[in-house]
Amino acid sequence: MTEEFPRMSFPxxxxxxxxxRNALLDAEIALRRKTEAVAEMRRELPPGGVIPEDFVFERIGAYQRPEKVRLSELFGDFPTLLIYSYMFGPERDVPCPGCTHLLDCIDGAARHVPQRAPLCVVAASPIARLAAWAHDRGWAHLQLLSTAGNDYNAHYYGNTASLTLEMRTARGYKSDENWDEPMLNVFGKDGDTIRHFWGSELVFAPDDPGQDHRGLDVIDPVWGLLDTTxxxxxxxxPKVDYSR
Incomplete structure (x- = not known):
């Protein structure tokens, strides 16, 4: 139903x-309301599962030296923590271009988001390799951590190791092959208890015809801009390097 309010017009x-255009605007208004309704459903999720262990990551610390850090320490003084799993394991010569373009965008957001909740990016490559890549990419605000030596990605679907046989069969994956995947997970801390709050499960949901999973579009401005054209x-x- 068309809502009654003054409408714009262009020359x-x-x-x-x-x-x-008015019909489209009505649809955009409805989508805005649906987007907020979905966000409200997310905020009202009941408590998620307690983390199985206080995972130990590696990061570049003081004096540019590697140091160990536990997941619990990443919260700082905040009750919430966001962790993005980056498809850049040691077996890759270059990281996933889809992940990389997203992190190019999020590096700017990482100037602001940590005012409300810490934001970390994790990958299985050694921390020195991640730090060198971030420097080459010009990322000034992202906090990169190495998962080398821990099972974080296996537990929280930053790779395919935890997919059930049923999930693998549905997506045509072989049982003996694994690789990293893009995944955003949010955790909450209450006292000494850390729980999983939300994960971008849409990444692993069935794709609609002619689309990929679009599981992280909510945080990806590149696709949002192109959708307006x-x-x-x-x-x-996207590519990692457009000069080639």
Whole structure:
């Protein structure tokens, strides 16, 4: 149903265009409301599972030296922690271009998000390799951690190790092959208890025809910008290096 409120118009537009644009605006308003309704459902989730262990990561600390840090320490003085699993394991010559373009964008957000909740990026490569890549990429605000030596990604779907046989069969994955995956997980800390709050499970949900999983679109401005264009996303996909 069309809502009654003053509508915009642009120079020399046709009545046909305005009618279609008004209908689209109504759909955009409905989507905005649905987006907030989904966010409210997320905020009202009951307590998630307690973490199985206080995972130990490696990061670059004082004097540019590697140091160990536990997941519990990453919260600082905040009750919430965000961790993004980056597809950049030691077996990859270069990291996933999809993850990389997203982190290019999130590096700017990482100036602001930690005012409300710490944001970390984890990957299985050694910390020196991650730090060198971040430097080359020009990431000034992201906090990168190495999961080398811990099972964080296996527990929280930063790789495919924990997929059930049923999930593998549904997606055509072989039982003896594993690789890293993009995954955003949010954790909450209450006293000494740390629980999983939310994970981007849409990454592993069935794709709609002609789409990929779109599991992290909510935090990805590249796809949002392209969705505003007449050409849309098309079959284009980001690259790590556009000069090649």
């Amino acid at each position: 020399n537009e046709s009545s046909e265009y305005r009618e279609a 007449p050409e849309g996303r098309g079959d284009w996909f």
